[in-house]
Amino acid sequence: MDEISTGMLLVILAVLLFLSAYFSGSETGMMSINRYRLRHLVQNNHPGAKRVQYLLDRPDRLIGLILIGNNLVNIGASAIATILCLRWFGDAGIVIATFGLTLIILIFSEVTPKTIAALHPERISFPSSLILMPLLKVMYPIVIGMNFITNSFMRLLGVNPKQSQMADALSSDELRTVVNEAGNLIPTSHQEMLVSILDLEKVTVEDVMVPRNEIVGIDISDDWKSIVKQLSNGQHTRVLLYRNEIDDAIGFLHARDIMRLMSKNQFTADKSILVRAARDSYFIPEGTPLNVQLLKFQRRKERIGLVVDEYGDIQGLVTLEDILEEIVGDFTTSMAPAPSESVTLETDGSFLVDGSANLRELNKEMNWDFPTDGPKTLSGLIIEQFGDIPDARLSLRLGGYPVELVEIGDTMIKQIRVFPELYQKPDNQTND
Known part of the structure; x- marks a missing residue:
């Protein structure tokens, strides 16, 4: 190494740091890419998407390849930095090279490229696949040997390395979250219909x-x-x-x-x-x-x-x-009254509700949160609470809402006053 000039060593160090940044960004970009958008692009014969999907079909091999390259260039960069610092600072150069190179790698070869790749995974992963595909073929024996050891250890831990994450299916709740977070990509009315379809099973x-x-x-x-x-x-x-x-x-x-x-x-x-x-x-x-x-x-x-x-x-x-x-949503030809026709807004901010009003429709239109896993009407819910039809006008808290019985009939509670502004979430109720 004494024959190599300091300028050349600096160039080599810069190249190694660039390669380290490339491997770090490629790893994050590959793992951060939207798998369902990737499938869509593959179906549309996008060449970059096809290459990335091929690499992600066996993530153990992809990660093995990237880590081999990343560790090689980082170790090489460490050796070059040590030589340079020894020339410049003598024996103290070892300590300076250790801390200095660690800081440089963290900033320029780890945090910065990984952040960019996480924000723009497609822009990083698609071009990177052009290099990673042939590199995998060249280093295939080394990657296979290393994967054999790591996969054997993972099997002892009960992990199947051949299981592709792209085969993972979304549950209905996860799909509902995807639809709700689609934003402007899907019109609000279409989002509501898609979520309603998912809710049919409930x-x-x-x-x-x-x-x-x-x-x-x-x-x-x-x-x-x-x-x-x-x-x-x-x-x-x-x-x-x-x-x-x-x-x-x-x-x-x-x-x-x-x-x-x-x-x-x-x-x-x-x-x-x-x-x-x-x-x-x-x-x-x-x-x-x-x-x-x-x-x-x-x-x-x-x-x-x-x-x-x-x-x-x-x-x-x-x-x-x-x-x-x-x-x-409701058709214009529907003969059934809408929940709003069963609800009257009072001057004090409360609502006067017919006892026969359907709880699910009330919750949907008024954005309330009455329990719907029992009786279907507001009157039925109150009667279930008391175990009988009350014989006097009472006040109670129902599903977190203060309510007042206004008119009681022989077989049902005809009118109820609801105070939604005083709603308190029940202790046993949790968010989904």
């Missing part, structure tokens, strides 16, 4: 069904004049036909079938015509998730069904439109 048919007491139906036992009047004034395309009580359902009458009977002058005072025209009822077990029911509607070519409990009693009615509204 929502059951009871959450969106028309309750039993609100089902519009025709009792075949009524007199003929009353039946004709109900058919003529009906606001629904399909009407349930039953005998005496809803649990004895006959089937659904479609408006198109009624019009066909009228056009053929067959609409006489004969109830048997209606019974024959009724289409068989489709029954849905309670507790069925909406994503499952949506597929069942599709496979069976159905659009409406009756929700039944374990005893076969009808609990409510669900339509295909009810499920679609969970995804895209």
